[in-house]
Amino acid sequence: MPLATARVSTDRPARYLKQLVSHMSHKATTALSADGRGTITVRSGSCALTPHPGTLELTATAVDAESLAQVQDVIARHLVRFATQEELVVEWSAPIDGGELEPTAPVVGEYLLSHHTPADEILGELAAATREALGDAAHMQVSADEGTLLTMLTRLTGARFAVEVGVFTGYSTLCIARGLADGGRVLACDVSEEWAAIGRPYWERAGVADRIDLHIAPALETLRALDSEPFIDIAFIDADKESYPAYYEEIVRRLRPGGLVVLDNVFLGGRVLDPAYQEARHVAVRGLNDLIAADERVDAVMLPVRDGVTIARRR
Numbered sequence: 001m002p003l004a005t006a007r008v009s010t011d012r013p014a015r016y017l018k019q020l021v022s023h024m025s026h027k028a029t030t031a032l033s034a035d036g037r038g039t040i041t042v043r044s045g046s047c048a049l050t051p052h053p054g055t056l057e058l059t060a061t062a063v064d065a066e067s068l069a070q071v072q073d074v075i076a077r078h079l080v081r082f083a084t085q086e087e088l089v090v091e092w093s094a095p096i097d098g099g100e101l102e103p104t105a106p107v108v109g110e111y112l113l114s115h116h117t118p119a120d121e122i123l124g125e126l127a128a129a130t131r132e133a134l135g136d137a138a139h140m141q142v143s144a145d146e147g148t149l150l151t152m153l154t155r156l157t158g159a160r161f162a163v164e165v166g167v168f169t170g171y172s173t174l175c176i177a178r179g180l181a182d183g184g185r186v187l188a189c190d191v192s193e194e195w196a197a198i199g200r201p202y203w204e205r206a207g208v209a210d211r212i213d214l215h216i217a218p219a220l221e222t223l224r225a226l227d228s229e230p231f232i233d234i235a236f237i238d239a240d241k242e243s244y245p246a247y248y249e250e251i252v253r254r255l256r257p258g259g260l261v262v263l264d265n266v267f268l269g270g271r272v273l274d275p276a277y278q279e280a281r282h283v284a285v286r287g288l289n290d291l292i293a294a295d296e297r298v299d300a301v302m303l304p305v306r307d308g309v310t311i312a313r314r315r
């Protein structure tokens, strides 16, 4: 559970932040962002610092509780020492488990879900059929608001060639297919013929089945076999998380300028924020999130839509 936060009351949040980052830069890795936020990474973990009016917000992260306590201690001690003109009180929250975080409060999530162009009858019935056939596994399906987002992004790019990695029962496939320009096609990659078969009647009913080329094989093989020219207009990645970095690389090099790659589940239920989570999928998505933010080939933004959606646009 190695996350902890503190909200430190002070009239000089930005000043202390800069002072702390500058001082710590001699013995730690530090960064100061253009919008005034700071990060300090010591051996035991990291602390993000954000100035707000009247408050300096601290978020400490580490791989385990002992390391977290060390990060908290080193940051708090230095901060208190710098504040010669006031007595700062650094009160850390109890350790928080990243897996218990949600990008938006549940009540906000509900509001968002009821304020997008709603899914039509066909999508609604596909969602219901998936729940009926597969029970709990139905949670793998994108939500209705994310589906609307996918159709919108596909339309906005004027896409003629789309790629989807992770079809499941074809909800997102249908959303992408509907957004395609006339004559457009989506290459839909999955390893399960059985799951995709649940979606096929709904693709037919929606009149888009002829736009969907379902490819049943490990997606990496399918992607690697594609022409290496930049011809993809939009791609959606929503399959095995360990392979996200490899999918991203294969796709981004084939995106035409202005083309988009959209990635689902970039928060992994909050676990990307918590270094205690070190399974292959956590490490892969956490690393990829960092890579995309610094990737000079794209402009990227991470949206708190459901479990986190990144949109990266090829420069």
Ligand SMILES: C[S@@+](CC[C@H](N)C(=O)[O-])C[C@H]1O[C@@H](n2cnc3c(N)ncnc32)[C@H](O)[C@@H]1O
Residues within 6 Å of the ligand: 140, 141, 142, 165, 166, 167, 168, 169, 170, 171, 172, 173, 189, 190, 191, 192, 195, 217, 218, 219, 220, 238, 239, 240, 243
């Ligand atoms: C989260 S689901 C996709 C949900 C889908 N986008 C939707 O909205 O219904 C993940 C899918 O990835 C597929 N998958 C897992 N490993 C794969 C691989 N190596 N290659 C292709 N597909 C894979 C699974 O079979 C599963 O259908």
